[in-house]
Amino acid sequence: MSVILRFDVDRAYPNAVYNHLRVFWNVFPSLDFLGYLDFVKKLLDDLNYRGIKASFFFRPSTLPKEDFAERILRDRHSVGLHAVRTQSFKDFSGELSKISKRFEGKVLGFSKHGSGRRLSRKHEASYNPRKYVQYAKRANLQYFLGNGEDPSEEETVINGVLFFPSAFWLNRNFREDKFTVDWLVEKSTHRDVVLLAHPCQILLEIERGGLIAREYEEIIDRVDDFKTIDEIVEGR
Numbered sequence: 127m128s129v130i131l132r133f134d135v136d137r138a139y140p141n142a143v144y145n146h147l148r149v150f151w152n153v154f155p156s157l158d159f160l161g162y163l164d165f166v167k168k169l170l171d172d173l174n175y176r177g178i179k180a181s182f183f184f185r186p187s188t189l190p191k192e193d194f195a196e197r198i199l200r201d202r203h204s205v206g207l208h209a210v211r212t213q214s215f216k217d218f219s220g221e222l223s224k225i226s227k228r229f230e231g232k233v234l235g236f237s238k239h240g241s242g243r244r245l246s247r248k249h250e251a252s253y254n255p256r257k258y259v260q261y262a263k264r265a266n267l268q269y270f271l272g273n274g275e276d277p278s279e280e281e282t283v284i285n286g287v288l289f290f291p292s293a294f295w296l297n298r299n300f301r302e303d304k305f306t307v308d309w310l311v312e313k314s315t316h317r318d319v320v321l322l323a324h325p326c327q328i329l330l331e332i333e334r335g336g337l338i339a340r341e342y343e344e345i346i347d348r349v350d351d352f353k354t355i356d357e358i359v360e361g362r
Contacts, residue, residue: 128353129310129345130320131173131180132271132293134208134237135166135188137326149187156191163190165325174201176346181355183208183237183271186224195228204354205229206271207236209258218261234356235262235269235288255291262287268359275300277310277319288359293322296338296345307341311348318358321345 139145139154140161147154156162166182173180181204184190188208190198198205207225211217226233238258255272262270263285274292281290294310295301300322313319323342331339 127314127317128319128351128358129314129349130290130318130355130358131178131352132183132237132320132322132355133166133169133180133325134183134239134322135163135185136208136239136324137165138162138188140164140326149185152187156189158191163188163194165329166190167194168329169325170198170201170203173203178346178352179203179354179357180352181206184225185210185239186221189224189228192228199229199232202354204234204356206233206355208239209236210239212238212252212254212258212261215261215264219265222265222267233267234359235267235271237271238273240273255289259284259287259289269355271320271322271355273322275302277301277305277313280317283362288362290320293320296321296323296342297327298337298341307344307348310345314349314351318353320355 136149137145138148138156144154144160179202182198183206185208207222209218209221211221222233222236238253240253253273255270258270267287269288271293272289272291275295276292277294279292281288283289294305310319310321327338328342331337
C-alpha cells in the first residue's frame with residue numbers, strides 16, 4: 127500500500143501579476159524566462175533526485191509546454207486534468223482534450239479545482255463529485271480524485287470509475303488535527319492514501335521554513351512507498 131502524491135498545479139508564475147493575468151484572465155503567454163511553471167520544475171527535479179514518482183494535475187492555464195510535458199512522461203510521473211470548467215460535459219470535455227493532447231493521450235483521470243468557492247473568471251465553483259464520476263465514465267476515464275477532507279474515507283469503484291472521495295491535505299487548514307503525519311504513515315502501510323498538495327505552497331514554505339514544508343519533508347522521509355495514481359489504476 128502507498129501514498130499517492132497528488133499535486134494540483136494552480137499557479138503558473140511565481141510573480142503574482144503574471145500569474146493573475148495567465149490564470150485568472152488567460153491573456154498572458156507561457157514564457158520560460160519569466161518563470162513559467164518554475165514551482166513544478168523545481169519540485170519535479172527534487173522528486174527525481176529522490177526516486178519518487180508523483181501525479182500532476184494541470185489546468186488549461188497551467189498547461190506545460192511540449193518539451194516539459196515530454197519530460198514529465200519520460201520521467202514516468204502520472205498526469206491528469208485539474209478541471210476548472212465543469213458546468214457541462216461539453217465544457218469539461220474541452221479542457222480534457224487540451225490536456226490529453228499535450229500528454230499524448232496518456233490522461234487516465236482528473237481532479238477538480240476548488241470545492242465551492244469561485245477562484246477564477248470561468249471557474250465553476252460548485253463541487254459535485256458524483257457528477258464528476260459520471261463525467262469520467264462518459265469520457266472513458268478511469269478515475270476521479272475528490273477534494274473531501276476526511277482521509278479515513280476509503281476509495282470505491284462506481285460504474286467502473288475509481289473514486290477517492292477525500293485526501294490527506296498537506297495544508298492543515300483542510301484537515302482535522304487527528305489526521306497527523308503519524309496517522310498518514312501508519313495508514314499507508316495497509317491502504318492507499320491520497321496526499322493533496324500544491325507545488326507553489328511547498329516551494330514557498332521551504333523558503334520560509336513553514337509548517338507545510340516541514341511536514342512535507344517528514345512525509346517524504348518516513349513513508350515507505352509512493353505510487354502514482356496510474357499505477358494504482360493499472361494494478362486493479
